[in-house]
Amino acid sequence: MNKLATLGPKGTYSESAALKYIQSTNSQYEIEYFGSIKKVLNSVGVSSDIAVLPIENFSEGYVSLVLDHLIDSDLSIVSELLLPIQFSFVSDTADLTAIDRLFVQFVAKGQCSEYIDGLDNTQIITTQSNIESLNRVLQEAGNCAAIVPSGSFDPTTFKHVVENVNDYKNNQTRFLALSKYRSQVDDVQANTHWKTSLVVFDDHDRPGLLAEVLTSFASRQVNLTSIISRPTKIEFGQYNFLIDVQGHYREQAVAEAIDEINKIAKVKNMGSYPAAKVHVTIAS
Numbered sequence: 001m002n003k004l005a006t007l008g009p010k011g012t013y014s015e016s017a018a019l020k021y022i023q024s025t026n027s028q029y030e031i032e033y034f035g036s037i038k039k040v041l042n043s044v045g046v047s048s049d050i051a052v053l054p055i056e057n058f059s060e061g062y063v064s065l066v067l068d069h070l071i072d073s074d075l076s077i078v079s080e081l082l083l084p085i086q087f088s089f090v091s092d093t094a095d096l097t098a099i100d101r102l103f104v105q106f107v108a109k110g111q112c113s114e115y116i117d118g119l120d121n122t123q124i125i126t127t128q129s130n131i132e133s134l135n136r137v138l139q140e141a142g143n144c145a146a147i148v149p150s151g152s153f154d155p156t157t158f159k160h161v162v163e164n165v166n167d168y169k170n171n172q173t174r175f176l177a178l179s180k181y182r183s184q185v186d187d188v189q190a191n192t193h194w195k196t197s198l199v200v201f202d203d204h205d206r207p208g209l210l211a212e213v214l215t216s217f218a219s220r221q222v223n224l225t226s227i228i229s230r231p232t233k234i235e236f237g238q239y240n241f242l243i244d245v246q247g248h249y250r251e252q253a254v255a256e257a258i259d260e261i262n263k264i265a266k267v268k269n270m271g272s273y274p275a276a277k278v279h280v281t282i283a284s
C-alpha cells in the first residue's frame with residue numbers, strides 16, 4: 001500500500017488535511033506519522049510516497065520550513081487543501097497569573113498571539129505539533145497550560161477551557177500534498193480550477209527582471225494568486241520567487257508564459273493541481 005507521511009501524533013490538523021486528501025483521491029494509503037515537519041519532508045521518496053503538510057496560514061503567511069524545502073527539492077505539488085483552524089486554551093487553573101508554562105506549536109503561536117500576550121510570567125514552550133502540546137499539558141504536573149485544536153480534547157479533563165483563542169475567527173491554513181512524482185491527473189480536465197506553482201531563480205539580477213517575469217503572465221491574462229520571495233542563502237540579497245498562477249501548465253497561455261520566462265531566468269515548475277475551495281464559514 002502507498003505510504004503517506006504527515007505530522008503526528010494522530011489528531012493534528014495535518015492529519016485532518018491528509019485524510020481529506022485521501023478521501024479526494026479515492027485511494028488507499030497507510031499514514032506514517034512523524035514528530036516534526038522536517039522529518040515528514042525528509043521521508044518523501046525514502047519511506048513515504050507522498051506528504052501532506054501546512055504551507056500557508058491565513059494570517060501568519062507561509063511556513064518557511066516547507067516553502068524552502070519545496071524550493072530546494074524536486075518534489076511536485078499534487079494537491080492543495082484548505083482547512084478552518086480553531087484553537088482552545090486549556091489548563092487546570094482558571095487563575096491565569098498562576099500559569100508558569102504554556103505549550104504551543106511554533107506555527108500556532110503566531111495565530112494566537114493576542115491571547116498569549118495576555119499571559120504574564122508564563123514561559124512559552126514551543127512544540128512541533130498541536131497534539132504534542134496537548135500531550136505535554138496532560139502529562140506534566142503543575143500549573144501548565146496549552147493551546148490545542150478545538151475538538152481534540154475531552155473538555156471534562158481540564159478545569160479551565162477558553163474556546164476560539166485564535167486572533168482571527170476565520171482562521172484557515174492551506175496544506176499541500178507533495179510527491180516525488182508529477183500528478184497523474186496531468187491532463188487538463190475541463191471544469192477544474194487549476195493552479196500552477198513555479199520557482200523563478202534570480203541568479204542574473206538586473207533592473208526590470210521581475211517586471212518582465214510578471215509581464216509574461218499579465219500580457220496573456222494569466223492571474224497570479226501569490227508571489228513570495230525567499231533568500232537563496234547563497235548570497236545576501238539574492239532571492240528565489242515562488243509564484244502561483246491560475247491555470248494548468250499545459251494550457252496555452254501558461255505554457256507560453258513559462259517558455260518566455262525560461263529565456264530570461266531559470267524556472268522550476270512544481271506542478272499543476274486543482275485549486276482548493278475557499279472556506280467562507282465564519283467560526284462562531
Ligand SMILES: O=C(O)C(=O)C[C@]1(C(=O)O)C=C[C@@H](O)C=C1
Binds near residue numbers: 011015129149
Ligand atoms: O500541529 C498541527 O496540528 C499541525 O498540523 C501543524 C499546523 C502548522 O504547522 O501550520 C497546522 C495548522 C495550523 O496552522 C497550526 C499548526
